[in-house]
């Protein structure tokens with residue numbers, strides 16, 4: 001049986017990304033940061049606005065370039081700063097060392113070689129709000145790897161808004177002051193929601209089941225947060241298939257939304273019970 005596809009999957013798949021103006025601008029900043037060896041930038045925003053998708057998109061684009069080595073850490077669930085730097089070293093093929101300092105020295109000399117070979121090195125850390133203070137300090141020390149004119153490694157931290165709050169604390173000021181043009185992603189406008197849905201349907205070659213009235217409901221109920229848009233669309237799409245209907249009446253969107261809320265409520269109860 002052929003694998004069933006849904007245009008409304010919520011995994012952060014960069015191939016189905018619809019580039020809004022805000023995402024284009026964010027990509028421009030990332031490319032700028034890399035091409036001009038600016039050091040550190042950040043992508044911030046609430047859950048579900050598209051940070052991980054953007055990170056994966058930019059990582060794939062940069063990694064495909066001959067003159068760039070791009071490293072992506074999707075979730076920095078490391079117990080120690082040692083484990084963090086070890087993972088980075090491993091990603092570029094450096095051997096394991098006993099201490100953070102040894103890793104740092106090795107990484108710095110490797111970065112120096114990349115600089116001489118005219119290769120940019122980029123590190124993306126998604127879910128960066130999970131980085132401990134020590135790990136953020138390590139990030140700062142990477143930014144000290146530099147020549148007279150440029151940084152040897154370009155770092156893009158993506159995370160929830162609490163990351164910005166943390167970077168703004170006194171302790172983190174040194175890191176915050178190095179941040180170049182951070183991007184804060186916001187929810188989408190009604191027109192963007194519509195275009196994103198159309199884009200995903202086109203990509204997966206599925207007729208768009210949501211006419212204007214349904215679109216309006218989707219926007220209202222999701223507040224323009226892409227993740228919620230897709231969850232509502234995904235559930236509504238399933239319901240439509242079960243009912244054998246091709247075009248969604250607005251009521252189906254409401255039903256899908258209710259079903260999702262019930263599911264969320266159940267998940268929360270289950271979490272509490274654990």
Ligand SMILES: Nc1ncnc2c1ncn2[C@@H]1O[C@H](COP(=O)(O)OP(=O)(O)O)[C@@H](O)[C@H]1O
Nearest residue numbers: 010011017018047048049050051052053226227
């Ligand atoms: N511009 C977009 N075009 C298409 N899908 C998007 C867009 N932005 C977000 N999504 C989708 O919304 C969902 C949540 O996005 P994600 O990148 O995981 O958000 P975040 O990392 O900010 O929580 C994913 O399924 C993602 O593919």
Ligand SMILES: [Mg+2]
Nearest residue numbers: 051052053126
């Ligand atoms: Mg994410």
